[in-house]
Amino acid sequence: MRIFPSLRGKGADDGGEAFAMRLVAPALLIEFLFVFLPLTLGVYYSVHTVRYFQVGAFIGLDNYVGVLTSPAVRNSFVVTAIFALGSLILTFTVGLALALHLERDGRMQVFMRAVVLVPYIISMLVGSLLLRWVLSQDSGVPQAVLGPFGSSGFSIFANSTSAMGALTYNAMWRDAAFAMILLLAGLKSIPLELYAAARVDGASAWYRFRRLTLPLLKTPILITIVRLLMHFINSLTFQLILTGGGPANTTETIALRTFRLGFEDYALGRANALSFVMFIFNVILISVLIHLFKPGEKLR
Amino acid sequence: MSYKRAILARGLGTFVLNCVIVFFALAPLLWGFSSSIKPTDQILKVPPEIIPSEVTFAHYRTLIENDVFRYMGNSAIVSAATVLLCLGIGTFAGYALSRFAFRGRNFVMVVVVTVMSIPIAALLVPTYTLIANIGLLDTRTGLVLLYTAYELPIVIWIMLGYFNTIPRQLEHAAMIDGYSRFETLRRVILPLTGPAMIASGLFVLTSAWNDFVVAVVMTSGQAVRTLPVAVYFYLGFFGREWGPLLAASMVSMAPIILIFILFQKYFVSGVTGGSVKG
Numbered sequence: 399m400r401i402f403p404s405l406r407g408k409g410a411d412d413g414g415e416a417f418a419m420r421l422v423a424p425a426l427l428i429e430f431l432f433v434f435l436p437l438t439l440g441v442y443y444s445v446h447t448v449r450y451f452q453v454g455a456f457i458g459l460d461n462y463v464g465v466l467t468s469p470a471v472r473n474s475f476v477v478t479a480i481f482a483l484g485s486l487i488l489t490f491t492v493g494l495a496l497a498l499h500l501e502r503d504g505r506m507q508v509f510m511r512a513v514v515l516v517p518y519i520i521s522m523l524v525g526s527l528l529l530r531w532v533l534s535q536d537s538g539v540p541q542a543v544l545g546p547f548g549s550s551g552f553s554i555f556a557n558s559t560s561a562m563g564a565l566t567y568n569a570m571w572r573d574a575a576f577a578m579i580l581l582l583a584g585l586k587s588i589p590l591e592l593y594a595a596a597r598v599d600g601a602s603a604w605y606r607f608r609r610l611t612l613p614l615l616k617t618p619i620l621i622t623i624v625r626l627l628m629h630f631i632n633s634l635t636f637q638l639i640l641t642g643g644g645p646a647n648t649t650e651t652i653a654l655r656t657f658r659l660g661f662e663d664y665a666l667g668r669a670n671a672l673s674f675v676m677f678i679f680n681v682i683l684i685s686v687l688i689h690l691f692k693p694g695e696k697l698r
Numbered sequence: 699m700s701y702k703r704a705i706l707a708r709g710l711g712t713f714v715l716n717c718v719i720v721f722f723a724l725a726p727l728l729w730g731f732s733s734s735i736k737p738t739d740q741i742l743k744v745p746p747e748i749i750p751s752e753v754t755f756a757h758y759r760t761l762i763e764n765d766v767f768r769y770m771g772n773s774a775i776v777s778a779a780t781v782l783l784c785l786g787i788g789t790f791a792g793y794a795l796s797r798f799a800f801r802g803r804n805f806v807m808v809v810v811v812t813v814m815s816i817p818i819a820a821l822l823v824p825t826y827t828l829i830a831n832i833g834l835l836d837t838r839t840g841l842v843l844l845y846t847a848y849e850l851p852i853v854i855w856i857m858l859g860y861f862n863t864i865p866r867q868l869e870h871a872a873m874i875d876g877y878s879r880f881e882t883l884r885r886v887i888l889p890l891t892g893p894a895m896i897a898s899g900l901f902v903l904t905s906a907w908n909d910f911v912v913a914v915v916m917t918s919g920q921a922v923r924t925l926p927v928a929v930y931f932y933l934g935f936f937g938r939e940w941g942p943l944l945a946a947s948m949v950s951m952a953p954i955i956l957i958f959i960l961f962q963k964y965f966v967s968g969v970t971g972g973s974v975k976g
Binding site: 414415417418419421422424425426428429431432433435436437439440441443451496499506510512513514515516517519520521522523524525527528529531532534536537538539541542571579628629631632633634635638639653656657659660661666669670672673674676677680683684687688 | 733
């Protein structure tokens with residue numbers, strides 16, 4: 399797979415082969431030890447019976463069959479799909495709106511961009527904890543907002559629909575700025591002359607957005623969608639802190655199920671099997687992303 | 699006249715919209731802060747007071763009694779070590795990828811982009827399995843090595859992009875002057891990389907300081923517990939006692955917000971994984 403352009407014959411220093419290899423060796427070693435080796439070991443565990451850390455007999459795909467037929471895991475697939483799609487739609491829409499709203503480089507826009515980035519730069523744990531506080535009965539917000547509708551006793555985290563809504567809101571609150579930054583980078587690369595020309599031709603704002611911005615923004619939009627989707631499919635902190643998977647596992651996503659399988663039940667064989675299923679799914683998304691990135695073009 | 703009024707109305711509309719955005723983005727943080735300095739019985743008061751009528755630092759004192767300084771120290775050590783290791787290794791790798799057409803360059807690039815994209819959650823269980831097997835469970839070293847593995851690709855990517863903007867003629871000149879390749883890198887090129895070092899260093903620092911999922915899985919003892927994990931344990935310990943919990947959130951968040959205010963322009967390049975302007 400040669401997706402990155404070679405440097406050969408482009409003025410690169412061809413003589414320094416040994417020197418270059420020495421420079422990349424430590425980085426490769428670390429990645430091999432702490433990313434690729436765990437994956438290999440994980441696959442090995444996933445095809446054996448494992449009791450805590452005692453690896454037992456080879457059992458082929460039994461762990462995989464076990465997790466994929468388990469009702470809890472199946473439930474988590476559905477929950478993940480709902481959460482990821484809902485969060486994607488909400489976050490992307492808000493992110494795009496923010497990018498268009500804050501596109502120009504005025505002082506106000508730069509300040510506003512910094513403000514919306516704050517939920518993104520603080521730790522996910524703290525962000526979710528703060529929202530858990532705001533949305534809980536203890537803060538008084540649900541009562542104040544829902545009181546006039548006669549449901550002041552309503553608890554957001556005790557109802558599966560509103561708990562999922564809260565999770566989705568948490569995702570948007572944190573990551574809309576991330577989507578905005580990615581989309582802004584794309585918006586900046588559109589030449590302003592195009593808009594000027596369209597304006598001279600009498601194109602309305604909506605027409606300019608529809609016929610100029612959207613088509614020219616196609617690749618940044620796709621990259622943003624894939625990156626958000628991967629992030630939401632694998633997110634763990636939102637669920638662990640905000641809802642704890644509740645009520646009655648209705649917000650327990652695959653990542654949280656895997657976490658519990660591994661670190662609460664210590665079923666390391668099955669947990670590794672489920673991790674590998676998740677990993678394969680991610681690899682598919684990553685290969686889509688790499689083809690969208692075309693990093694070679696950005697290299698120069 | 700009506701044209702002027704339209705502009706005025708538009709300006710007002712933008713202003714109102716901006717206020718709404720600021721409110722939704724920051725209200726949870728500001729309110730968390732105001733509640734963290736209220737006495738316990740005031741926190742649960744309905745309707746809540748936006749600005750506390752009575753200010754107390756009792757919740758912060760509770761944290762100090764519960765070892766918060768030790769956890770902050772652990773977080774600081776782990777984050778600093780990760781930044782140093784990432785910059786040390788990542789700068790060299792980025793330089794090699796930018797300058798040399800060595801065998802395996804394409805392979806290294808694929809590794810960098812792949813690891814940059816793999817979500818950590820998909821690796822947690824296998825990584826725990828490995829770390830437990832090689833005896834790095836419950837150590838700061840284990841955390842530093844894992845964070846380095848996860849953040850290295852973005853450092854390499856940022857440095858690579860920055861080296862590409864430095865003209866090769868500089869190295870040619872230095873080597874004609876009799877510098878070895880390594881001396882050229884150390885004395886001529888490295889002194890020019892300041893902005894990219896700051897941008898990638900800040901990104902790594904933030905990620906390591908903020909990380910919760912890796913640390914909560916790979917450590918269990920109090921001796922090596924980092925601040926986010928401590929906040930999580932406070933959640934179990936204090937339950938619905940929001941005072942200490944919100945105070946802990948503020949303690950965890952404050953350094954990051956301060957760094958963000960001071961170095962704002964460097965942050966965006968880390969998010970996009972893209973170019974740094976010198």
